[in-house]
Amino acid sequence: MSGVTENLKSSQEPNKERQDPDSSDTPDEEKKDDRIFECNICLDTAKDAVVSMCGHLFCWPCLHQWLETRPNRQVCPVCKASISKEKVVPLYGRGSSKQEDPREKVPPRPAGQRTEPEPGSAFSGFGFADNGFHMSFGIGAFPFGFFTSTFNFGDARPTAAARGTQQHMEEQFLSKIFLWMAILFVAWLLLA
Amino acid sequence: MANIAAQRIKREFKEVIKSEEVAKCAIRVELLNDCYTELRGEIAGPPDTPYEGGTFVLDIKVPETYPFNPPKVKFLTKIWHPNISSVTGAICLDILKDQWAAAMTLRTVLLSLQALLSAAEPDDPQDAVVAKQYKENNEMFQITARHWTNVYAGGPNVNKDCDDKIKTLADMGVEEHQARVALSSYDWELQRATEQLFS
Ligand SMILES: [Zn+2]
Numbered sequence: 500m501s502g503v504t505e506n507l508k509s510s511q512e513p514n515k516e517r518q519d520p521d522s523s524d525t526p527d528e529e530k531k532d533d534r535i536f537e538c539n540i541c542l543d544t545a546k547d548a549v550v551s552m553c554g555h556l557f558c559w560p561c562l563h564q565w566l567e568t569r570p571n572r573q574v575c576p577v578c579k580a581s582i583s584k585e586k587v588v589p590l591y592g593r594g595s596s597k598q599e600d601p602r603e604k605v606p607p608r609p610a611g612q613r614t615e616p617e618p619g620s621a622f623s624g625f626g627f628a629d630n631g632f633h634m635s636f637g638i639g640a641f642p643f644g645f646f647t648s649t650f651n652f653g654d655a656r657p658t659a660a661a662r663g664t665q666q667h668m669e670e671q672f673l674s675k676i677f678l679w680m681a682i683l684f685v686a687w688l689l690l691a
Numbered sequence: 692m693a694n695i696a697a698q699r700i701k702r703e704f705k706e707v708i709k710s711e712e713v714a715k716c717a718i719r720v721e722l723l724n725d726c727y728t729e730l731r732g733e734i735a736g737p738p739d740t741p742y743e744g745g746t747f748v749l750d751i752k753v754p755e756t757y758p759f760n761p762p763k764v765k766f767l768t769k770i771w772h773p774n775i776s777s778v779t780g781a782i783c784l785d786i787l788k789d790q791w792a793a794a795m796t797l798r799t800v801l802l803s804l805q806a807l808l809s810a811a812e813p814d815d816p817q818d819a820v821v822a823k824q825y826k827e828n829n830e831m832f833q834i835t836a837r838h839w840t841n842v843y844a845g846g847p848n849v850n851k852d853c854d855d856k857i858k859t860l861a862d863m864g865v866e867e868h869q870a871r872v873a874l875s876s877y878d879w880e881l882q883r884a885t886e887q888l889f890s
């Protein structure tokens with residue numbers, strides 16, 4: 500996986516070099532096209548791009564540092580409209596984002612907000628099964644309620660996560676944690 | 692991260708060089724060192740002002756935290772203006788202080804300073820003496836500012852009356868600039884200026 504990324508990077512390197520505005524042989528026309536995607540703070544092509552509500556483009560690290568520099572005067576560096584961390588929209592361009600998750604970087608970039616479409620009637624069943632799963636925690640016979648609900652949960656799933664996938668591993672991990680919690684809970688009940 | 696300052700000045704420097712204002716000789720920037728921390732700016736005195744025809748040189752220092760904090764700018768050319776100290780060249784301009792925005796550039800700073808020369812703000816003065824004259828005796832302010840532009844910024848308007856009065860004081864052993872400051876501060880009244888100088 501990392502090998503592929505490495506290859507991609509190196510194959511893009513000469514291309515990047517050519518587009519660098521510092522190199523004198525770049526035609527002006529090409530530069531103008533690039534400029535509209537430049538961060539308004541570092542004047543470089545925006546990395547981890549975000550857009551303010553007033554429509555101005557920045558690198559997230561650049562905007563973050565600007566907001567940190569003036570905590571009591573949160574304004575757009577371009578038009579001085581008031582802005583806030585919560586109200587910037589991240590831009591996910593095609594091919595622009597690297598494989599790594601930008602949120603793992605410091606400072607984390609705010610996530611995009613998307614509303615799920617209204618669930619159709621065919622899906623409502625799963626919704627209920629999901630609720631049942633959460634509700635069973637409240638019942639007194641906790642360990643038993645738990646086991647039944649896990650099995651119910653597993654059955655209710657339209658397609659169980661395939662063995663070895665990330666999801667499968669996570670589920671395994673979670674059930675182990677819940678199992679141990681249940682055992683500890685019973686032990687505590689017996690000892691008390 | 693400190694590298695962003697040098698990187699940006701590099702780009703801005705190119706932007707200024709290619710700007711139409713440079714083509715019209717209205718503004719100019721020059722690098723003083725390789726690390727892009729010290730620059731020399733130049734603005735032309737705007738038309739229809741006492742500064743017309745003069746060239747004003749600015750000292751620009753770029754902080755390590757640029758562009759999150761503004762550059763430190765002051766006039767090297769002596770100038771008579773309510774918002775610029777006639778002694779130190781320090782500038783009172785909001786965008787160089789709390790109204791700075793990270794998207795502003797050397798070009799916008801120089802153009803803002805040029806705009807400041809066209810429209811002084813005497814109610815937010817840097818030089819109290821100049822501001823007082825601007826408000827109370829504007830005609831005298833115009834004469835003084837034009838004279839300073841002629842002497843220090845290469846402006847074309849020679850004022851014989853001012854030059855004669857300075858010569859009178861110089862003959863009495865007063866240093867020329869000191870004589871000019873005294874006369875400027877006392878609305879070119881030779882008597883009061885002399886009193887102040889010898890008191
Ligand atoms: Zn940036």
Ligand SMILES: [Zn+2]
Nearest residue numbers: 553555575578
């Ligand atoms: Zn804006």
